[in-house]
Amino acid sequence: MxxxxxxxxxxxxxxxxxxxxxxxxxxxxxxxxxxxxxxxxxxxxxxxxxxNAVAQGLASKRTTTVGLVVPDLTNLYFAELSKGIDDIAHLYKYNIIITSIENQLVNENQTIQSLLNKQVDGVIYMSNDLSDSTIEAFDRTNTPVVLAGTVDSRGKYPSVTIDYDEATLDVFGQLYQDGKHHLAWVVGDTESSVNRDHRIKAYREFCQEKGMEPHIYGHKTNYHDGYELYADLAKDGIDGVVVTRDLVACGILNAALDAGKSVPDDFEIITASATPMAQVARPSLTCVKQPLYDMGAVAMRLLTKLMNNEDIDEQEIKLPYELMRKATTLNK
Amino acid sequence: MxxxxxxxxxxxxxxxxxxxxxxxxxxxxxxxxxxxxxxxxxxxxxxxxxxNAVAQGLASKRTTTVGLVVPDLTNLYFAELSKGIDDIAHLYKYNIIITSIENQLVNENQTIQSLLNKQVDGVIYMSNDLSDSTIEAFDRTNTPVVLAGTVDSRGKYPSVTIDYDEATLDVFGQLYQDGKHHLAWVVGDTESSVNRDHRIKAYREFCQEKGMEPHIYGHKTNYHDGYELYADLAKDGIDGVVVTRDLVACGILNAALDAGKSVPDDFEIITASATPMAQVARPSLTCVKQPLYDMGAVAMRLLTKLMNNEDIDEQEIKLPYELMRKATTLNK
DNA sequence: AGAAAAAGTGCAAACGCTCGCAAAAATAGC
DNA sequence: GCTATTTTTGCGAGCGTTTGCACTTTTTCT
Known part of the structure; x- marks a missing residue:
């Protein structure tokens, strides 16, 4: 003022x-x-x-601020990632400008450009699919970018993830081994590169190998989507599903129970990204536990190196995940 | 660079x-x-x-950036509030610097000072209890502050909340009416002003009026806290609880079920702040549904007025809440 | 003690933009 | 066609720092 x-x-x-x-x-x-x-x-x-940090920023060309690009703050998946990022950012004295992208009111390019105009020293991108124009904007400003919990098909930026292919084979392998041979993937965005190029692709290969027909149900993002999807699953004779979002998995689970189905005996469910929600559901959900906090922390640490022009050893960091066998799958 | x-x-x-x-x-x-x-x-x-937004900021003394002070990003309560804030902020072309405070690594004053040094045009505070030194820092920089989902005992800043006193009487009234007369409050922070000056206070008065002994269990913040607390509740003969955090409520619920208790017949549970978690639990949790998104949105809108030196009509805005009677309480 | 090296300090030009003021150009009024 | 207005423009002094360079002062070494 x-x-x-x-x-x-x-x-x-x-x-x-x-x-x-x-x-x-x-x-x-x-x-x-x-x-x-x-x-x-x-x-x-x-x-x-x-x-005055603004004057410092102008004079030194460093704002000690990093931008976070996230699809949805209220998704615990991103919230956990963000927490890991935030802690490390604090450690290195960076502030965080958070930008949610799902917000359809404004277009993505504009939003990211506005972030860049604030002269952020780096960006952690957690949304799906960088657009070409977004990449151009990053290039133009020479801003380092790290992907957390997501990949880009161009492989242009360093990323921190788990091995989605392996995790996919793990979970479907588990279901198959449990004697469930009518399996399905329930995913949110079918076009994100994690889903399209890894989870779905690996699943199709798995099906091919086992001689099963692949079933993919896309665009399921909330509890009700899941709850209502169950009827379709039942009609299609599905006896085992893997679900990308655990909120959706909870919907399916509750619908199955409400329909009198026996879980896990007749129907198994695994969620591919566990959040605290998974432990609340009853029976508790078998899940892939991704080290979200660590992924965020590692991504931020990586970014600090890039911002200091340090060399980084790996371009694609894959952290170990854990398959937690709970009560929506048979005990091995 | x-x-x-x-x-x-x-x-x-x-x-x-x-x-x-x-x-x-x-x-x-x-x-x-x-x-x-x-x-x-x-x-x-x-x-x-x-x-260059930094240069603009220096020259114009406005950064079109607001600071968000939040205890924990991974708490859906704050995430929903933040989403409301974020949408309105976008609308008015503000960026958001998010600062989580729970982070014990650095002290609160320092963190907030660093936010202020970035010359944010305003702050939305969602944490508990402003410290005197924090307030001094706000005063020194003349930064408008709005509280969202929290209150300050000094009443110095505008706030957007629900009526916590009324909500408290509502939920305990419901339990009492259902014939449960050994009631308890399970809260997180017993010293936050919302809890201390409203929820707990109103509860004590209610107990006094009904001739019941008040039971307050503090510092319960996660699922396991809840799960383990159940044993104590059972020992103390509690037959109805209200829980501030629904994650804790889920823990209590599951522990009660695991202990073979019949919910809601022998034991009722209400959560005082519903998030999507409440609908996932089975039986689904009776809850106070706070309009979190709207609270955030209203708070941000209020802040835009303050930042433009416009007059505001109300200092303490209370939005309507809804008591959603689900399956952890008897049907009326 | 004197020279060389190291440590400490000051100068002032950026950094990229805004905004009050004054001047110039366009329009209106008669 | 000539003033009086109104609309457009340009000027340049900030905004509060950082930083390369040059200059002192102090320390180190013979």
Missing amino acids: HKQDVTIYDVAREAKVSMATVSRVVNGNSNVRKETRERVMEVIKRLHYQP | HKQDVTIYDVAREAKVSMATVSRVVNGNSNVRKETRERVMEVIKRLHYQP
């Missing part, structure tokens, strides 16, 4: 040094005599001086 | 106008001749000019 009350200039005058010296003290530059530093610090404290 | 490639100056030169005129075009100032505007816009597009 109005002019800042106390600036670096005031501190300089009061401490009888130049602005440059105050700046050095503020930034912890070691080339300052101890007595000078103490004098300046005393004045800073006395005057309640706080550096 | 390096110098910005194309600046307002380049556009000005190319379009044969002054920087001032380009600035006017960029900011939609109407005092520009149509032909001039078009010429400038053409150059902007051709050169891929994007205004």
Whole structure:
């Protein structure tokens, strides 16, 4: 609003040094005599001086701010990822500008451009499918980008994920081994590259190998979608499903129970991304436990390196996941 | 990193106008001749000019950024609030810097000061209990603050909530009416002002009036806390609980069921803040449905007014809630 | 003690934009 | 056609920092 009350200039005058010296003290530059530093610090404290980060950003071209691009904050999957990111960001003194993309009110390019205009030092992208124009915008500004919990088919940016192919084979293998041979994938976005290029693809190959017909139910994103989908699954004779979102899995589970089906004896369910929701459902959901917090943390750490122009050793980091056998599958 | 490639100056030169005129075009100032505007816009597009928001912020003293202070991103309660905030923020072209406070690694004052140093135009505070020093920092920088889903005992800042006193009486009234007379409050933070000054206080008065002994179980924040608490509740002869967090409520519910208790016949549960989790649990949880999205949206709208120095009519906005009678309480 | 090296400090030009003011151009009024 | 208005433009001084460079002061080494 109005002019800042106390600036670096005031501190300089009061401490009888130049602005440059105050700046050095503020930034912890070691080339300052101890007595000078103490004098300046005393004045800073006395005057309640706080550096203006905007001016710092303009002068230094670094804002110590990173952008987070996320489809939906209220999805625990992204919330957990974000928490890992946030903790590491704090550690390295970065602030986080969060931008949710699902918001149809504005278009993605515009939103990301506005993020870039804020001169963020880096971006962690958790949404699906970078558009070409978004990539151009990143290129133009030379902003480092890391993908967390998602991949891009171009392989242009480093990513932190789990091995989706392996996880897919694991879960369907489990169902198959349990004697369920009419399996289905229930996914949210069929066009995201994680789903299209990994989960669905690996599933199709698995089906082919086992001589089963693949069943894919797309665009299921909330509890009710799941609840209502169950009727279709029953009609199609499905006896085992893997579900990308556990909220949807809960819907299916409850619908199956309400329909008098016996889970896991007649019908098995596995969710491919466990959140606390999975442990709440009864019977508790067998799930792939992705190390979401760690994925976020690793992604952020990676980004700090990129922002410092350090070398990174791996471009595609895959963290270990855990298949937690709970009560919606038979005990092995 | 390096110098910005194309600046307002380049556009000005190319379009044969002054920087001032380009600035006017960029900011939609109407005092520009149509032909001039078009010429400038053409150059902007051709050169891929994007205004540097940091420089704009320094020059104009407005960053079009607001700070969000939140205890925990992975708590759906805050996530839903944030979504409401985010949508309205987008609408008004504000970006959001999110700061989670629970993070014990750094202290709250420092975190908030760093937010303020970024020159945010306003803050939405969703955590509990502003500290005096935090308030001083807000005052010093003259930053408007709105509370969402929380209150401050000083009543210094506008807030958007539901009527916690009324909601408390509602839920305990319901349990009492159902014939449950050994009631308990299971809360997270017993010292937050919402809990201390409203929920617990109203509950104590209710107990006094009905001649019941109040039971308060504090510091219960996750599923396991809830699950394990059940044993104590049973021992203490409790036959009806209200729980602030539904994740905890789910823990209690499942423990009760596992213990062979009949819900709701012998034991009733109500959760005081419903999230999608409540509908997943079986039997589905009776809950107070707070209009979280709307609370966030209203809070953000309020903040935009404050940031524009507009008058606001109400200091404490209370939105209507709904008591949803589901399956963990007797049908009326 | 004197020279060389190292450490500490100041100067002032950026950084990219906004905005009050004054000047110029366009329009209106008669 | 000539003023009086109104609309468009340009000028340039900030906004609050950082940082390369040059200049002092202090320390180190013979």
